Amino acid sequence: MKKILSFIFILFALPLTACADTEFKEGTHYEVLNKPATSQPEVKEFFSFYCPHCFAFEPIADDIKKQLPANVDFKRSHVDFMPRNNREVATGLGKSLAALELMKADKEGVSALFKHLHKDRKQFSSMTNVRSVLADAGIDPVKYDSAYNSFIAAGQANQMSSDQKTYNIRSVPTLVVNGKYKVKSSGLKNEKEYAEVVLFLLEKK
Incomplete structure (x- = not known):
């Protein structure tokens, strides 16, 4: 975890122009x-809403999304191994x-859930608590209930769990x-390389 956190700090510390062209290698x-x-x-x-590194990664993910070709989808899959002491959540x-x-x-909702955990430094006691946080952020609770229970x-949640195991x-x-x-x-050395390796792999056969 410390290595990941250090990497996140490095990403934000270095300017986008600091990276020279890199030959991306398997295994490295x-x-x-x-x-x-x-x-x-x-x-x-x-990612996980509980992960501080995922919260720090948000602007990097946004930058990657902006550079993706129009035919490429950016998808998010929430892992279920955090928090370990509350399986419901x-x-x-x-x-x-x-x-x-x-x-x-999702933009407003994801922001609200990350904020609750990492800026307000509060926990989720239950999914009812999650619903309340989203409602306070302006998410219509009736529409949310309908979507959540669909x-x-x-x-999609089952697919996330399956993908977590598959990969x-x-x-x-x-x-x-x-x-x-x-x-x-x-x-990787910086944010620029992160976006570059993603684009490189999209073209790799």
Whole structure:
């Protein structure tokens, strides 16, 4: 965890122009997964609202999204191994993310949930507590309930759990490109390289 935090600090400390052109190498900058590539190009971020590194990674993820080609989807998958002492919340937050995406309110909702944990330094006691935080942030609670209890949200949450196992996600934030390549943050020097390696892997066959 300390290494990840140090990396995040380095990303913010160095200017975008500090990085020279880099030849990205397997084993150093990315890992090739023994999985079939996705049918459509995509970048998937595995994260947790409880992870402080994921919170710090938000502006980096936003920068990567802006540089993606129009035909590439940026997807988010919430992991369920945090917090370890509250399984209801650990599993429910993935479903909550799916509900927010269905409502097209994920930008506001994600910001509110991160803020509650990392700026306000409060915890979620239950999914009812999560709902209240979202309502206070302006998310319509009736529409949220409808989306949260939908078969679509349940299916998407199950897919997040399945993807977490499929790609053997043990730490976050982690980016997987085209279902085939896992970015190794330890081999990258700054924010510019992070975006560059993602674009490089999108083109890699």
